Amino acid sequence: MDTRTALLAAAAAVLVVSAVGVVAAPDALDDPREENERPGHLRVAGIVVSPGEVRGETAELRLGVDLRHRGSAVENVTVRHRAIGAESGLLVDETTVDVGAVDGGGERTINGSVDVERAGGYRVETAVFVDGKRVETRTTRVGGVAALTPDYADTRVGFTEGNVWPTVAVSVREADNATATLSVSVSVTNRGDAASDPIDLRLLMRQAESNVIADEARETVGSVRPGRTDTVTATVEVPAEYNYYVDAALWSDDVLIDETQGVANLNPRETISTDESVEEVQFSVEDFADDRADAAGEDGADRGGDGATEDGTPGFGPVVALVALLAAALYARRRP
Structure with missing residues (x-):
């Protein structure tokens, strides 16, 4: 067999082996870029809280959650909202929004709501789940709900x-x-x-x-x-x-x-003025921050070394004052 015939026979053999491999393993020729595509990822970009329907005893808080998506499609997405009393810590209302699949990248707003009483303040905890697994949680503080005007009185x-x-x-x-x-x-x-x-x-x-x-x-x-x-x-x-x-x-x-x-x-001997006004309450929404008790105090100022007395009055305390008086008396006696 000459060299040319041998090369043709070898090429034919390679083609046959390749065809058999494709039939046996069809995934072998898949686009490698698909294997390297990033897995789907969701994160909360922001939460907007606004008053909805305001009734006599209760009020609706509307929640807009901006979900930012990247990578491949994310299936079975749900968003859960919980309204918790700021002082009592008790669960007031809970709602779940079934989002389904999230794809295409960018941001998507998911709307939800909770109903609360028109009194006090609340922590609204928003959690994002994928296939029943929590992937992110955000908490928002809402105060002054009593200031919302009912729709019938608006x-x-x-x-x-x-x-x-x-x-x-x-x-x-x-x-x-x-x-x-x-x-x-x-x-x-x-x-x-x-x-x-x-x-x-x-x-x-x-x-x-x-x-x-x-x-x-x-x-x-x-x-x-x-x-x-x-x-x-x-x-x-x-x-x-x-x-x-x-x-x-x-x-x-x-x-x-x-x-x-x-x-x-109308009494010329005595006059009156209007009754004392009640402090106005305002509706407010803010991001939640953990209140951690430490030596710095609530406002972050160090309370340990400012020379304050136990009742909070600035000064050097009674011991230092007594020492100062004794020093002054000795100095006065030594003077001619």
């Missing part, structure tokens, strides 16, 4: 808040030794973008010393244009020479939507 009309112009102004129309006729003017502002519907104004004249209601009045507040302020005036008659709290409230379909207070000082 209106942009309220009493005017001014530094100089009074919200409630009282003037005397007529007076004698027994009674006084008062004119009460109340300012109402529309902070919305559309004209308001008519609402009711109710006034109570409450005698300061006894809290007895001396008189009351009702007036209708007509439609107020956006950004405008209207003044509504009512007339009441009360016993003279007493001081009164003027309790004013705005009502819409028997729902209290705003309230304020003024005074009427």
